[in-house]
Amino acid sequence: MPGENLTRIEAQERRAVVDTKSYEVGLDLTRGPEVFGSRTVVRFTATAGADTFIDLIAREVRSITLNGADLPASAFADSRIALTGLAAENELIVDADCLYTNTGEGLHRFVDPVDGEVYLYSQFEVPDSRRVFVVFEQPDLKATFQFTVTAPEPWAIVSNSPTPEPKKHGDGTATWTFEATPRISSYITALIAGPYESTFSELTSASGRVIPLGVYGRKSLWQYLDADYIFDKTRQGFAYFEEKFDYAYPFAKYDQLFVPEFNAGAMENAGAVTFTESYVFRSKVTDAIKERRVVTVLHELAHMWFGDLVTMKWWNDLWLNESFAEWASTIATAEATEWTEAWTTFAAMEKTWAYRQDQLPSTHPVVAEINDLEDVQVNFDGITYAKGGSVLKQLAAWVGIDEFFAGVSRYFKKHEWQNTELGDLLSELEQTSGRELGTWSKKWLETAGVNTLSPEIATDVDGRITRFAIVQTAPADYPTIRPHRLGVGFYSLQADALVRMHHVELDVDGDLTEVAELKGIAQPDLVLLNDEDLAYAKIRLDPRSLQTAIAHLGKISDPLARSLVWGAAWDQTRDAEASASDYVDLVLRNIGAETESTTVRTTLGQLQLAANSYVAPEKRDATRKRVADALWHLAEAAEAGSDNQLQFVTAFATAASTPEQWQQVRRVRDGEVDFAGLDIDTDLSWQLLVSLAAGGVVTAAEIDDALAADNTAKGGEFAAQAKAALPDLDARRTAWASLIDNDDLPNTIVRSSALGFTNPAGVALLGEFVQPYFDMLLPIWDSRTYQIAQYLIVGLYPAALANLSLRDATRAWLSANADAPAALRRLVNENLAGVERALAVQERDAQ
Template identity: 80%
Template structure:
């Protein structure tokens, strides 16, 4: 899994010499077939480099030439079939190989570099105790930062790792950890058994003085599967390993039953590692997770549920992605969309988080709809020409839209037929590589349906449809006509079939109750629904009731007014999520007033019970207040939002999830001296909210708010860091210092990020977030030109992950004005030959500003 949605995504930048095209990979695959790797790593050579010796055995077309991938500090020796090769053959991240035999053995002896970007082999020094921790992150093309490798998913092999490291460390890889052999110099060597035939990007190495605890389970095959949970020493006291094991067992039982295929690897370790870029990564049998999932302070239920979904997402990958892998990255969705869907249905059906589909609607689907309306939208099955393309494609289409479409497919072919097809797919293609057609063939067999037309409309075309109700009624309020109108954007005009429900909701006492429901197939531009004729027009009409379809939905004027006044009175959390989403879509599409959206949220969020719905909605509220309302209304709106959030926090249930979210969002929304004074009193304990504990992380969040308001100094932030001298404290401190509302502070943050490359990935991300804090929006004007000046130098000199953090994070989006729009358009016009992946990021930044200006214009109409 990559992202979470985070957008996010690890990998390495395809700077000149580091790219690989799909055509090159296809050509290499016709020449080469890999058999096995022996990788010997020496982790005792100091803080900069480690020794890497790769022995690669492969067959080839006799007499042919090809290349193998490697990013290294220095190559000491290259030997092909016993004959030394001049090390000059290593250039531009490749080693050229000529005169291949039918059967080959290549040996490469090199020094490789540790990174602090979360790519390759990441090295972290814990500020708490000075201990060193390592972990690998190889997806997409970064195993080549650790050993010489044919870096493409369809050249699978067996991997044997031999690792020398300090004797007191734990060393974990894909195979079970062997007993180490100690030497006389404080080091030891671990020789791991060879893996099954897997792709290089899911190999793994995690090493350091990690704490660990172990358990086991019995697979459906009768094998005993060892389980492990790992984390840093200084975080171990917060590690709830028993809960992790419990969710893992539930996931194993669910997947082995539904997939009709036993867990394919020998053991299952879950390692929570520092400075991780994504939510987690599906290394075979050795899954790495962000250690933000080790909770040292109180977190929301949204985060707790997200951790469960992530655990089950990565577990699903052991079958879908690791056992069976896509041939090339255009079928990345085969990995991620499936894992997204599978983790949601398993969370809903196998764990206590039974409302997982409501969470999916509030989080994943809102992400998908947003991504699908950007100029960079693409089909679920994307065109991936090279590594640059795939790096930016870990997005809301690949994950969330793909997961949504699979949910719809299961409804269409039937869930039993779907799982039967998946089981046949695993059995037929185990340890191999596949394309879209391979999966569809099995699903067609088990369901008896032709999926070619479905695939073309849903997987091979881009864009999201909009469904609107057309309602005519008479003077008595009786419906005389009801139809569902479907539209598509001009650039992506596909009209698609949808299976959906239509719900009628009426106010009955203190509840907004569903009084009628129909389910039907919708296709074409307009679908009449005659069975709704003759019914009384309800207070609220909800298209896509039960959330079967992937489409934006519209509320008619009467329904929107009902929602603004009474949304919190709907009992069903999924129905509420759908209404929240519809109101948001209409707002960001400039079809409804942003001021009405503010009214909707402030009037109804206090009654919302679903943590992720609250989280998503409050984030959208802040964006509305800071960028979507017209500039002349902004100050008033920001005051109204912060005042409203504080009032809601005061009236929230003591110690509740909602109270925590409302309090932290109030701090983020603060915009006046009186707001920041209240934040100060809350942090100092002069004002209390019953049940709200100002723990370490909440104290930092309040301090960031005070920094943005100019109520604290850099020295105050340093003092807070001294009291919490941890990796997380360092990230919070960087965020707070960059948020200070002075030009000097902004320039210092800019220099540390752009003019220096020493900061680790998570600090880069945090400092960038502080830099663009909306409280200091006017200070960003002087950084518009420097932003565009730095784009190409940063893109060409940093790893992909760091470059993407800087280019996305430092974009002065809070300005949301015509000057920023024009400057962004001008850069794109003047740099038509810039790398496509870089232009995509800038075009997405531009789309956000253009949308904000459109909504601002709508706001002026009211």
């Protein structure tokens, strides 16, 4: 990716001499399947006589005119146009041919295999509006954007401003001329075009304005899109955020568009949010996925204030967007929708993600050091989203929720349509809460690492506590000891339940905190630090509590408490402080009683990792067989038609590792085994087929037959995954060549193929590809877009080997490539960290 980077210093230097006013962007989408026309007029002020540059990635630049003078073609080089001798007031006109992509970056073009219809959508975060029009590609150069689009007349054309009536040309094409946007950053501008189906509604904002609402989707998926539910959650979110933020929705309309081959969950384009089509449910999905969709809807809506109205100056403050949207969407989901256990979901999924990310060698403060665009590309991670959201929850509790919302409201009103830094928000929160936040910020937002909290318990001969203390530790590389507000819960077995008998809430600070009020109380069966999940810290279970959890975790009635115990047991396992085999026992004994869908989903994923990579190698085959057998029995015992039944059946298929188990998978798919209430619908049938492919039970021809029966985008992804999972070397080499030797596969096929290629069932074949993996790293990084390179570098890493040879080969590459781009080295280092952790846990399990 040479020539497409931008450093923070370059951005600061450019901002010092340039201020943007407006863009007029004309796009011609009628030039065929490869290119589109892009003509942009940029008006900006500058320091008279200054030199700078503007960004563009294009196949060809036809003309460049600066203040009436034509610039030579040589002014465009290395994804930049050099601008010299600027005036105080400037007008730049650039006419170019730009390329459609199939990578989910820039202007993505998709052809629906069902009906041949063409669909386009833009994805510009972080640096990809320059793939569509010439632009000062940095968030603190805000401007108004006025789009004019020429396209096939039957298409729907959606952008940030309301869609105007088109001017029809009589030749099957038409032109849409949009009103200019408010002053926004380039990365949240948008264009979505194609024969999308749509439906509309409206709501009345707190300002009294009527806000038009739209929901869009592809024709071939439209029957599955439950737009009324999306509208309902949107209205709930609007009401919640407008009240809590005391600031009315800032844009003219709000469209939500479900688009094909999307890389992320969604993108917060101002007034035109794009979502992954995974949220269009053509088959039965788990409650975890349904709830995740609601959180995502509210996350993107929160961005209309956090990020779109007020935007960070540079990407080191990305958390001002993402952490706040994560926190705001969770509290809104819990308080404004039917998904009242959203904080349990947050603990199970988001905080698990955060703790994992915070222990990688690439961990960083919430307010990260972002030196260039490559740095920020890899920083859309568990720190920026989940840790940031976690510490904001803690901050809101510390300053008071009403004071917190009041400070946020002041922040919006003071900085509307502008760019901000960390201190701008903290100063408003200090005003409303009366608290000094500089010390809090340094410990929580400006330092990296996660603390561990452990109980120290002493008892007398009668089992009563004589001393209770909480020990706080920090990793050697990140030694910050932080203040925490947390609860301590005492749980004891009562009849057939594990019941909380005592609870205290206290402040913990320093290396050791004595808890005198717990003296004299009988030691319970289970002690739960961070009861009610107020703190961001890993917690430890004492030996008695761990044994209680293994035997009785499912008997805790409170779902949040269960989630915390699940998490504590997993953390101890990952840190090689407890046996992976014990963790497997814990899950298999208790997961059948778990009622929270996301907790089940997260825990089953961790169970698979424990069985495939964490148990001692000599135990692995037996453990994998035992896990799959147990999941089969859990599926049989689950309530007919229940969420758990669906999760256990799919988990069994994923875990299958013996010919007998794969035959069971086949019998389920063929309808020979009938789980009452379970429909083998399209997506479940594919999931079962992927399992059969990994087990060598089906052929490539049978996969082709399945694709012929479901010749859809989703079917194509499943087929690619299944073919790449086939357990013979020729199939793997074919899959490898399709990914590495060619660069024409769309993003979702790349992602799916990589997932199949590294299926743990075929681990014996992965050793063949260790050296080719390292050989391809630099060429792929240099030749592919960031998103595709990341899919290949992370997705094809043979992590399932989890052995010394892979560790040593990874270390050798890092040692030999010290000058490789920092973002590439970060991805490889994170891969290495996973193997090193697996080896440590295996050693502990062998004891």
